[in-house]
Amino acid sequence: MGGTVERGDLIAGQYRLDAEIGSGGTGEVWRATEEGSKAAVALSRVRLSHLATGDRERARERLRADAAMASLLDHPNIASVRGLVEHDGEPWLVTTYVSAPNLTELTAAGPLAPGRAAEIGAQVAAALAYAHSPALRVVHGAVTPLSVLVGRGDRVTLTGFGISVAQDHGPSGPAAAYVAPEVANGLEPGPQADVFSLGAALYAVVEGRSPWGEGDPGQVRTAAMKGVVDPPRRAGALGPVLMRMLESRPRERPGAAEAARMLGEVARTEPTDGRGERTGRRRWPWIAAAAAAAVVVALGSVVWLRPVPAGVDAAAAGPALGDPATADPCSLLRPEPLDRFGQTLLEADAGNFDRCDVTIDSAQDRFTVQVQLIQSGPALPEGVPEERDGVVIVRGAPVNGECVRTLRLSDGHDVRVLARPVRGALPDPCAVADVATDTALAVIAAGPVPRRSAPFDPASLAMVDACGLLDTATVATVPGLETAEADPGVAGWDCDWENVTTGASIEVSYDRNRGGISRNAGNRMKIEGRDAAARRDEDGAGCDVTVMHRPYTDKRGYPAAELLIVKVDLAAPAPGAPPVADPCPRGIAIATVAVKRMSAAP
Structure with missing residues (x-):
């Protein structure tokens, strides 16, 4: 699929390649001339050949959808997306060509002054606020110094919409040094991830290094997953703004519109050239207006979550756990x-x-x-x-x-x-x-949720249905539970019988504990030849009975035990009535029935 291209090649019969201007892990970027109009464009090639066939088609569809959404963006600080074309079986994204250095090139001679970084960042944040608005809901997904172009008068153009999500922007990709912690941990990038990545890019151009340090890819990924950012040392008044943008929890970060406002405030008060002199033209009234407008349209989208109405009591069709007995x-x-x-x-x-x-x-x-x-x-x-x-x-x-x-x-x-x-x-x-x-x-x-690496031991309690350990007659020995029905838990590993009116209940569940029955489990005894313990609850109306099922060696090589837990709660006495008799004899009797059935289980 695809192949080598060179200057002068005609892409999709429309665009003549002039010069390669960039490259990344999944393709390259060319300056090209559109046939007929002679307009200069940027062509971003997206290589999908490294993906499996099914993944390749899904990525292609995702790219088409992202490009279609990005083509709706019309903002003075965003490079316009003109469309997506196919050439030799590979997609190429067509955007307006902007002749300007990116932030990486701009800082080749040294870090930027905090004021100038804030001025540039405010324009990027205003562009993001516009893209994140409810009417558009477009996420960039990989804001880095390479995607921020700075032209004359420090006029900023943000590139990369429509392609960054489809590219390898994850923890091991080219954007790893600027990725938000939630993305490093596997989440899809959302609006708050864009805010983090912008903060990380500004941090880098002021501090001379990214928030995740300068280690190898594995070290960078580990740092991003942990999400701990060292406070900047050279950022001056920009520092507190950066630390808010670089919060590890997305919900604690400002939205893009708020970030634009805060960055604009810093730019108005901090020198932009490091000597107390401002450079370029003042554009802050326009940026502040754009940010304010974005606040109006983006209000409520701080964490890109759709509020759930108070009456909602279940999730819509979506991610599922699958078989809980095998889910890990x-x-x-x-x-x-x-x-x-x-x-x-x-x-x-x-x-x-x-x-x-x-x-x-x-x-x-x-x-x-x-x-x-x-x-x-x-x-x-x-x-x-x-x-x-x-x-x-x-x-x-x-x-x-x-x-x-x-x-x-x-x-x-x-x-x-x-x-x-x-x-x-x-x-x-x-x-x-x-x-x-x-x-x-x-x-x-x-999805799907990973399954357990190995099946349970056939002798494990995991193979026993907890509801099946007690029959109706045994449950009915607790006053108030004569007609109670069993309420099974996940995979049958616990079961409840309850009278919500009187408070009477029985719960059968399983436990695993290193070393066996704990010292505070109560009075020691034997139940059907098994080690056991019983303890009366503090309120006096309940009793917890713990029974040894089997010892085993846990995954770390320590001796451990599977335990059967039977909890019996009697109805609370009415005001002025005598206290409840010791519930433990009844609890032990019920536990004995459960142990007999447990022993008889295949």
Whole structure:
């Protein structure tokens, strides 16, 4: 597909190549002359031959769609997209040719003064605000110093619309040094990623290096995934603006219109040539007006999320979990993005089989992030709902030092992300939860969710249906549960029977714990020959019974155990009534029935 081209070649029968003016990982850029009109254009070649056939066709369709949207852009600081043509089986994007150096060339002799960088950045931000407006919703996807052309009087032209998303702009591509953390972690670039990339480009032209340093591609990628930016040292009044644009969490960054306003303020007060003298013409009244107009049309699009109406109780058709028994919860949680908070350790064998944890140690404090697969309820959990990539995200408020995020999928499953302290305090649990949520969303949106690398051991409790461990007669021994129906959890790994009126309930679930039954599990005993423990709840109305199912060696080589947990709660006594009798004898009796059935399971 395609081949070598050279000066003088006629592309798509319309454009005569004059000179190659740039190159990238997926193609090159040429200055060309349109036959007939003799207009100068820029031709960007996009090589797709390195992709598999199916991926190639999807990329081609994506490129066509992006080019069509980009062709709608009409802004004085954006290079106009004229269309997409095919030549020798390869797409070429046609844009207006602008004869001007890019920011990389402009800084070859040294960094820019903060004021001049702000002046240039304000124009780019105004262009982005226009493109991000609800009427257009066009994302650039790869703003870098190479895509910012600076002409006479520092008049700026932003290039690359319509092609950057289709090119290799990811963590290992040419834009890696300017990529936003959420994109480095696998998310599609959105408007807030454009703001970050612009901030990163301005950081580079002032500081002389990108926010992610100057290491090899692997080091740059790791730094981008962590999202920790060293404060600039040479930026003066521009520094605080850059740090806001370079926030690791997209929701904390300003929108492009707000960024244009802040950059304009810096440009009005900071020298543009490093000696206290301004260069070029003053265009700030026009930029401020453009930014203000963009605020009007872009209001509410700060995180590019479609607000979910309060009555929405399920996600629309979109990303799904698939078979929960084979979905790997640890594929949704990676320790690397959480390294910024402390020393991380992935715990694949913590809790029930539907859960995966990352433990984080910071000085004397320890906290954990949990990702758990659960059945969707009839309504959204409490919190602020948003929609992104077809997934409804509910952000709960922090409670008692914990923070919960819920991702509602389209097939009746939720992914619950919990950040909580284990020892000490967790200053901002929602910041930790948001990083883990972004990682999970990136995997879910890319789909399908990865499966477990190996099947469960046939002797594992994962092969046993929790609802099948108790019969109706046994459940009915708890007053109030005579007619209660079983409510199964994900993959049958837990089951509830509940009377919401009286508060009576039984819960059967599974657990995994290093070392076996914990020391605080209660009074030790034997149930059907198995080690067990029972503990009365603090309110006196409930009892938790823990039973050893089998020992095994976890994925890190430590001795661990699978445990059966039976929790029984009796109806709370009426005011003035005598206290509830010890519920543990009843809990032990019910656990005994469950153990017998568990032992009989094939």
